[in-house]
Amino acid sequence: MKKIILSINNLSKRYGKIQAIDKISFDVNRGQVFGILGPNGSGKTTTLGILLDVLKADSGSFSWFGHTPHYTDRQKIGAILEEPLFYPYLSAYRNLKIIADIKECDDEQIDKVLKTTGLLERKHDKFKTYSYGMRQRLAIAGALLNNPEVLILDEPTNGLDPQGIAKIRKLIVEISQKGITVILASHLLDEVQKVCTNVAVLQKGKLLFSGHVDEITNEGVLIELKSNNNSTLIQILEEIEFIKSVKKEGEIIIAKLTKGYDAEDINKYLSQQGIFLSHLKTRKKSLESYFLELVTE
Amino acid sequence: MLKLIKIEFKKILYYKTFWILSSLFLLLLTLVTFGIQGIIDNIINDSNLHSPIPIPKFSIYQFPDIWHNMSFLAGYFKIFLGVILIILITNEYNFKTIRNNIINGLSRTEFFFSKFLILILLAIFTVIVLIIAGLILGYTNTINFSFSIATSQLHFIAAFFFELICYLSFVMFISIFMKRSGLAIGFILLYSYILEPLINYKLPSLLQGLLPISAFGNIIQVPNTQLMRVFGYEFSKSIATTDILIAVVWLLLFSSISWYKIYKSDL
Numbered sequence: 002m003k004k005i006i007l008s009i010n011n012l013s014k015r016y017g018k019i020q021a022i023d024k025i026s027f028d029v030n031r032g033q034v035f036g037i038l039g040p041n042g043s044g045k046t047t048t049l050g051i052l053l054d055v056l057k058a059d060s061g062s063f064s065w066f067g068h069t070p071h072y073t074d075r076q077k078i079g080a081i082l083e084e085p086l087f088y089p090y091l092s093a094y095r096n097l098k099i100i101a102d103i104k105e106c107d108d109e110q111i112d113k114v115l116k117t118t119g120l121l122e123r124k125h126d127k128f129k130t131y132s133y134g135m136r137q138r139l140a141i142a143g144a145l146l147n148n149p150e151v152l153i154l155d156e157p158t159n160g161l162d163p164q165g166i167a168k169i170r171k172l173i174v175e176i177s178q179k180g181i182t183v184i185l186a187s188h189l190l191d192e193v194q195k196v197c198t199n200v201a202v203l204q205k206g207k208l209l210f211s212g213h214v215d216e217i218t219n220e221g222v223l224i225e226l227k228s229n230n231n232s233t234l235i236q237i238l239e240e241i242e243f244i245k246s247v248k249k250e251g252e253i254i255i256a257k258l259t260k261g262y263d264a265e266d267i268n269k270y271l272s273q274q275g276i277f278l279s280h281l282k283t284r285k286k287s288l289e290s291y292f293l294e295l296v297t298e
Numbered sequence: 299m300l301k302l303i304k305i306e307f308k309k310i311l312y313y314k315t316f317w318i319l320s321s322l323f324l325l326l327l328t329l330v331t332f333g334i335q336g337i338i339d340n341i342i343n344d345s346n347l348h349s350p351i352p353i354p355k356f357s358i359y360q361f362p363d364i365w366h367n368m369s370f371l372a373g374y375f376k377i378f379l380g381v382i383l384i385i386l387i388t389n390e391y392n393f394k395t396i397r398n399n400i401i402n403g404l405s406r407t408e409f410f411f412s413k414f415l416i417l418i419l420l421a422i423f424t425v426i427v428l429i430i431a432g433l434i435l436g437y438t439n440t441i442n443f444s445f446s447i448a449t450s451q452l453h454f455i456a457a458f459f460f461e462l463i464c465y466l467s468f469v470m471f472i473s474i475f476m477k478r479s480g481l482a483i484g485f486i487l488l489y490s491y492i493l494e495p496l497i498n499y500k501l502p503s504l505l506q507g508l509l510p511i512s513a514f515g516n517i518i519q520v521p522n523t524q525l526m527r528v529f530g531y532e533f534s535k536s537i538a539t540t541d542i543l544i545a546v547v548w549l550l551l552f553s554s555i556s557w558y559k560i561y562k563s564d565l
Contacts, residue, residue, distance in 0.1 A: 054406070055397045055565045076403035086398040088389075090313055102305045103402040143402070 005067060006031050006151055006182050007052070012061035014047055020206050021047040024061065027201045027211040029151075029184060034177045036197030036214075037186040044206040045186040046083055049155050053080055066150075076104045079144030080153035085136040089129035093120055093139050096128055097146065106147035114142040117172070134165045141172070151182045158192060170196055224264050226254045227280035237274055241267070253280065302412040305404075310416075315385060323378045324427060330375060331368055331431040335359060358521070359439035362451035366521045366535070368432050369458035372424070373518060376462060377490070379420055380469040384482045387413055387473040396565050406565075410557045417470055421462035425455060454518060457537045461517045464545045467552040468510050474556045510552075513544045 007029040014021045022044040029035045037045050050056035052063060053075065065074040087096045097111045115121045118138040123131070131139065137160065144152055154173070158166040173196050177183050187193050193200055194214065201211040228234045231254060238247045238256050243266065245257040256267065264283045271278065310316045335358060346352050358367040390396040390413075399409055432455075436448060469486060476482040490511045498506050507516050517537060 050564075053401045055400050057562065057564055072400075072403060072405035072408075074403075075401060078403075080401050082397065082401060084394075086394045088309060088313075088393060088395055090315075091309075092312075095308065095312060099305055099308050100398075100402050102301065102308065103399060103404050105301070105403075143398075 009063045022206040034183045036193035036200040039203035043203040079149035081140040085140035087128040094124040104147040114145040118142040155186045223284040225282040359435040361436040361440040361448040364436045365451040365454040388479040391477040417466040464549045471552040
């Protein structure tokens with residue numbers, strides 16, 4: 002089994018004056034839950050559209066499963082792109098039958114995926130009678146047909162109620178536990194942080210960051226400190242070379258560390274200086290604040 | 299190929315609009331083929347009331363002329379068949395299910411062929427209806443029936459099938475570029491009945507008949523009935539190779555550009 006499932010190399014696409022994506026490169030490995038994070042219009046759907054051959058790139062290349070893309074690769078990829086797309090006059094079951102034919106898989110799987118997505122009871126109802134949440138779930142059902150090796154989900158919780166969102170997130174986690182690679186595009190940072198192991202951050206078509214989610218959270222850890230004499234503490238902290246910045250938040254002092262250092266290092270140093278703390282805490286930086294930092298920079 | 303037929307079949311099997319339009323087309327074709335003799339008889343009767351020289355009555359249902367007559371007549375109604383194809387193609391853009399098909403693993407070329415297949419099936423359906431109508435009408439109206447006479451002019455049916463394929467390839471081409479059914483139907487009507495006749499009018503006579511709608515119409519010429527002979531007209535009783543060749547060029551052009559458009563563009 003090859004480790005790299007998807008490799009993207011300098012992919013670019015322009016719509017008239019707008020550079021939708023600009024020389025994007027990243028790899029997705031087998032078993033990852035890979036998040037593509039970015040605000041609306043950042044190029045997430047364009048990237049996925051190219052990977053699924055509904056859009057054509059201007060330049061750059063990509064490979065699925067280690068070879069140049071071939072349409073039969075997509076039979077092993079389950080995907081939803083933007084909105085659920087089905088024949089409105091056909092029932093859910095008959096819509097999935099068409100997909101099963103395209104993917105060349107057994108019709109027996111249809112009931113299974115309908116059950117997974119909670120649509121079994123409504124399977125004979127026409128697609129046009131479905132609510133938005135049900136349509137979205139049917140799209141996921143279609144993507145799950147033929148036991149895909151990769152699942153691509155573009156804003157899967159868009160337009161769903163909180164219950165629906167929770168269900169879908171649970172489903173994504175369950176799917177990834179089966180070893181299926183998941184590529185999830187979202188503008189919701191919280192969503193990516195909750196379910197993804199890896200992330201690529203896009204803004205205005207440019208790749209700002211690509212890597213492990215922990216790399217982001219470990220990047221410049223923030224430490225909360227407090228002592229009886231805060232002003233001396235600040236003075237000493239400012240002299241420490243692995244501390245990037247120091248600021249005061251009320252009674253608490255926040256120190257930003259360089260990558261690779263943590264609370265233990267700071268504690269050790271301060272005790273050597275004869276300073277003892279009444280409060281020491283690592284504040285895990287949320288992906289959100291990192292993301293906001295990235296996009297505002 | 300079988301896979302594509304299966305998929306397309308599932309798309310239309312429960313599509314009411316398709317069955318309603320197809321039934322209407324079938325009804326229309328039956329009414330026209332079975333009713334045309336009555337209309338001609340009426341016209342002759344009416345004009346004989348005022349005409350000093352009586353026009354002789356004639357049957358257009360006799361073997362083997364019926365094949366030429368029927369396929370010429372049916373040619374006027376191919377736009378209705380075109381509408382069915384337009385709807386089946388533009389639906390895929392309208393519902394964006396073309397994206398769904400590609401995402402799930404159909405190649406763009408397969409998608410093109412699945413629509414070309416529908417085109418061929420529509421033409422086969424029409425030709426079968428025409429053959430059945432021709433056999434019934436010909437058998438009941440030919441006095442000296444013999445198998446060899448009944449089948450002697452069947453090449454007109456083959457030519458009609460070819461004409462339909464060519465015409466529908468033009469319809470497919472417009473549908474793929476317009477993407478909206480109303481727009482495609484409007485354009486085809488405008489082009490077929492106004493634009494092309496106008497352009498033809500301006501063209502030197504040598505080039506007339508080269509444009510697609512005229513070229514496809516030229517494959518089967520006006521039938522040589524007794525009526526025509528009365529007026530001294532003598533039309534071709536055969537299919538001209540040059541007419542076929544011109545139509546083949548259009549057919550290749552329309553289908554290859556349609557394929558290229560699906561193959562290359564954002565969907």
